[in-house]
Structure formats: structure tokens, C-alpha cells
Amino acid sequence: MQRFLLAIGLILGLLMIVGLCNTLNYGTPTRGSYDKVLVDLERQDIPQRLANAIKIRTISEQNIADINYESFLELHRFIDVEFPLVTKNLDKKVIGAYSLLYVWKGSDPTLKPVLLLSHMDVVPVVAGTEPLWEHGPFSGDIANGYIWGRGALDDKLGVFAILEAVEQLLLQGYEPKRSFYLAFGHDEERGGVDGAGQIAKYLKAKGIQALFVLDEGGFITNGGIFGLDKPIAMVNVSEKGYVSLELSVKGEGGHSSMPPAETAATVLSQAVVSVSENKFPLDTSVFETMMEPVAQEMPFYKKAVLANIGMLAPMISGLVEQQPQFNALVRTTTAPTMLLGSPKENVLPIYAKAIINHRILPGETVASTKEFVVKAIANEQVSVAIINQSNDPSPVSSVISKAYQAIEKTIQETVEQEILVVPGILPAATDSKYYAEISDDTYRFVFAEINMSENRFHGTNERIGVESYMAAVRFYVRLVENSDQL
Numbered sequence: 061m062q063r064f065l066l067a068i069g070l071i072l073g074l075l076m077i078v079g080l081c082n083t084l085n086y087g088t089p090t091r092g093s094y095d096k097v098l099v100d101l102e103r104q105d106i107p108q109r110l111a112n113a114i115k116i117r118t119i120s121e122q123n124i125a126d127i128n129y130e131s132f133l134e135l136h137r138f139i140d141v142e143f144p145l146v147t148k149n150l151d152k153k154v155i156g157a158y159s160l161l162y163v164w165k166g167s168d169p170t171l172k173p174v175l176l177l178s179h180m181d182v183v184p185v186v187a188g189t190e191p192l193w194e195h196g197p198f199s200g201d202i203a204n205g206y207i208w209g210r211g212a213l214d215d216k217l218g219v220f221a222i223l224e225a226v227e228q229l230l231l232q233g234y235e236p237k238r239s240f241y242l243a244f245g246h247d248e249e250r251g252g253v254d255g256a257g258q259i260a261k262y263l264k265a266k267g268i269q270a271l272f273v274l275d276e277g278g279f280i281t282n283g284g285i286f287g288l289d290k291p292i293a294m295v296n297v298s299e300k301g302y303v304s305l306e307l308s309v310k311g312e313g314g315h316s317s318m319p320p321a322e323t324a325a326t327v328l329s330q331a332v333v334s335v336s337e338n339k340f341p342l343d344t345s346v347f348e349t350m351m352e353p354v355a356q357e358m359p360f361y362k363k364a365v366l367a368n369i370g371m372l373a374p375m376i377s378g379l380v381e382q383q384p385q386f387n388a389l390v391r392t393t394t395a396p397t398m399l400l401g402s403p404k405e406n407v408l409p410i411y412a413k414a415i416i417n418h419r420i421l422p423g424e425t426v427a428s429t430k431e432f433v434v435k436a437i438a439n440e441q442v443s444v445a446i447i448n449q450s451n452d453p454s455p456v457s458s459v460i461s462k463a464y465q466a467i468e469k470t471i472q473e474t475v476e477q478e479i480l481v482v483p484g485i486l487p488a489a490t491d492s493k494y495y496a497e498i499s500d501d502t503y504r505f506v507f508a509e510i511n512m513s514e515n516r517f518h519g520t521n522e523r524i525g526v527e528s529y530m531a532a533v534r535f536y537v538r539l540v541e542n543s544d545q546l
């Protein structure tokens with residue numbers, strides 16, 4: 061007994077030492093703050109041009125037949141006219157009929173180019189919610205310090221801030237050393253196959269290898285997350301994979317007055333419960349990298365928890381499931397979304413189907429996700445099939461690369477207050493997933509200052525602050541300049 065207690069004590073002691081060492085070693089050393097740089101923007105009407113672009117209804121409708129493709133051509137013409145120096149000095153290529161690729165040639169062909177991404181399409185407005193908009197979703201109103209409408213955040217903001225920045229630099233007579241590629245997709249909200257998918261293929265065929273790729277998918281919060289007051293810029297270094305699995309069970313059908321002990325509906329229900337209860341394993345590695353800069357700012361006890369999250373996670377697994385945002389960062393998620401049985405209340409189903417949507421953590425794949433689900437169900441009556449478009453998680457890009465540091469520096473230079481730059485993982489998907497072979501370093505961040513208590517991405521009253529938008533233009537000006545210094 062004494063020996064046993066001694067062994068337990070020894071293990072606990074060792075764990076405490078390991079925990080303490082982890083804590084002391086954890087946290088990114090402060091990289092030093094960068095001086096603020098105020099870029100002079102010479103052109104007038106910068107917010108108004110974004111507002112006018114919002115008025116052009118480039119909507120990715122659910123039904124492909126409902127998409128007004130003419131609106132994309134109208135947006136192309138708008139860009140041609142409103143950005144005369146971009147039109148004159150950059151090579152423009154239309155890809156996939158409606159997507160745009162601009163090349164701004166640098167003076168030194170030995171330097172790798174930088175690829176800046178964004179998308180021109182927007183999501184539809186949910187029918188019936190129009191009256192809830194304080195300013196119409198396609199009004200392009202500028203009021204109360206905001207530019208209002210679909211695309212103000214996602215992601216005409218990116219398209220036009222990039223174009224304004226290049227136009228500004230051309231106005232100054234700036235000649236880049238490395239080339240800059242600007243790629244604007246037209247179907248990101250439908251998965252990006254015909255836009256970004258085609259542009260990436262085109263670049264690959266040309267043998268283009270970019271120094272880095274920057275797409276949307278991270279933003280600036282006004283503080284209030286992780287219990288910190290400082291604003292935080294999320295630069296996402298990876299995005300989760302995506303797959304929808306269809307579970308289907310065949311039944312005998314027939315009248316429901318004399319049902320067999322088991323119907324397609326009951327077998328299917330059991331399968332859905334099994335998949336939901338068999339959680340994918342926890343993996344905190346990306347989360348740990350993500351929290352390093354934040355940990356520096358936290359009191360010791362919180363830092364100790366973060367530093368040892370890998371050790372603690374299995375013990376707090378139940379708690380993790382109660383926190384959907386955290387849960388999504390540390391495991392492949394499972395979301396049963398659609399159920400289908402018999403079409404009538406007194407008819408037994410001939411087949412029953414369920415759709416389960418999974419967001420896959422880096423380290424796993426579409427194939428391993430399906431395998432895990434089949435094992436969890438462990439019933440041959442249930443067939444499992446991948447439906448619709450699926451994709452593996454993206455590789456995790458470096459947080460110590462020169463490119464990441466240039467992005468961090470540019471954010472620090474642009475935001476007036478002190479700001480923390482934090483790498484993260486995006487639970488959703490962006491166009492950048494197509495560019496994995498074009499560059500090892502792909503980052504997801506758009507310069508938009510967001511209030512975390514409001515969810516306006518794809519939501520009602522989407523808007524961007526006028527000042528925030530001006531800062532976004534400055535950000536891209538500095539990003540070009542800083543990337544040229546690498």
C-alpha cells in the first residue's frame with residue numbers, strides 16, 4: 061500500500077513538474093511592437109466605390125438557373141472604369157467566364173509572386189428578412205459611419221480594398237519588385253469550383269509558385285475574447301475539411317398497422333445516435349499553436365491551463381463538448397442535418413436516409429472520417445456514402461515564416477491601438493483551399509473590424525465601418541510594400 065501511494069505521489073509530482081515546465085516554456089516571446097504607419101490615400105470616394113459595387117447584385121443563388129451572370133460582367137465593367145490605372149497597368153484575364161485574375165508584374169522575375177484572393181459573389185438574403193435590414197441589402201447606403209449591404213464584409217470588401225490599394229500605389233508611381241497576382245472568384249459561396257478552382261489550375265499549369273497566398277477567413281475583433289481587452293487579429297493558418305455523409309437503410313415498406321419489430325426508420329435512428337455519441341478524438345495541437353501569443357497576456361493560472369491543454373483535454377472531454385466553438389477547434393465535428401423517411405404517416409418507409417455533415421480537423425481526411433463513421437455504426441444494414449463536394453483539411457501553414465511575420469507587421473502598423481495577432485484554424489471553407497499546390501504558406505485574414513456580439517457575416521444588416529474600410533485599403537498598401545521587402 062505504501063509503495064502504491066509512493067508511486068502515485070511520484071507520478072503526480074512528475075506531472076506537476078512537466079506541467080510547470082510546459083507553462084514556463086509556453087507563450088510566444090514578444091516580437092516587439094511595430095511603429096504605426098499612416099498611409100496617405102489620395103483618391104476621393106473610396107467608400108462610395110465599395111457602396112456602388114454592393115449595388116450590383118452578384119448573388120450566388122442556391123439554384124444555378126437563378127444566377128444572374130450578367131451582373132458579374134457588369135461588375136467587371138465597373139472595375140474597368142473605376143480603376144483606370146489597374147486597367148491600364150495590370151494584365152487581366154477572365155477565367156471560368158466570370159472570375160478575374162490580374163497580374164501586376166514585378167521588376168525582379170527571380171522573386172516569387174504574392175497571391176491576393178477575394179471573391180465577387182455574395183450570399184442571397186433570406187426571403188422574408190428584407191424588412192429587418194436598416195438599409196436595404198443592395199442599397200449600398202453610407203449611413204451612421206457604415207457602408208451597408210451584402211458583400212460589405214463578405215467579400216467585396218476584400219476585392220475593392222485590394223483594388224484601391226493597387227490603384228493608390230500606381231498613382232504614386234510605385235513599381236513592385238515581385239509580381240502580385242490578384243484573383244477574384246465568382247462562385248466562392250457555391251464552393252468555388254468554377255472560379256478559384258479554375259484559376260488555381262491555370263496558375264499550376266503555368267508553374268507559378270507563390271511566396272504566400274492571402275485570402276479572407278480571419279478578421280479583427282474588438283476585444284472581449286479570451287477574456288482580453290485588446291483587439292485581436294485572427295490570421296487563420298489552416299481550414300477544416302468538409303464532407304457530408306449519407307446514411308441509408310432499405311426497408312420492406314407496407315402498412316404501418318402491423319409493423320415489424322424493426323423498420324428502416326428505427327435502424328437509421330440508431331445509426332444516427334451511434335455516430336453522434338462516438339465523438340471523433342480530441343487533438344489540441346493546432347489549438348496550442350494558436351493560443352501561444354494569447355497566453356503571454358494571461359494570468360499564470362490560465363496560462364498553465366493553456367500550456368497543458370493536451371494533457372488535460374481527455375479529462376475535460378465532456379466539458380469540451382459543451383463549448384461548440386472550442387469543440388470545433390479540437391476535433392472533427394459531427395452534425396446530423398437532414399432526415400428522410402416515409403412520405404406518409406401510415407406508410408412504413410421503403411428507405412430511410414440521414415445526412416451528417418462533418419468538418420474535418422487537420423490530421424484526418426475525408427476517407428478516414430468515413431471509415432470512423434462506418435465503424436461507429438457497425439451495422440451492415442446501413443450504407444454510408446459521400447455526397448456532394450468534399451475536401452480534405454488544408455495543410456497547416458507556418459507561423460514563423462517571413463510571410464506570416466509580414467502580415468503580422470502590416471496589421472500592427474495599420475491598427476491604431478495595440479493589437480494581438482493570433483494564428484487560428486478556420487472551421488469553414490474558403491477559395492484558398494484550391495491553392496495548396498501554388499504555395500506552402502496560405503493565410504486567411506481580411507482587414508475587417510468586427511464586433512463579436514454581432515454576427516453579420518451572411519447575416520442581416522451586413523455592414524462595414526467607413527473608417528475600418530479605409531484602414532483595410534491602407535493595410536493592403538503596406539502589405540504590398542512590406543512583401544516587397546522580404
Ligand SMILES: [Zn+2]
Pocket residue numbers: 179214215248276
Ligand atoms: Zn466569403
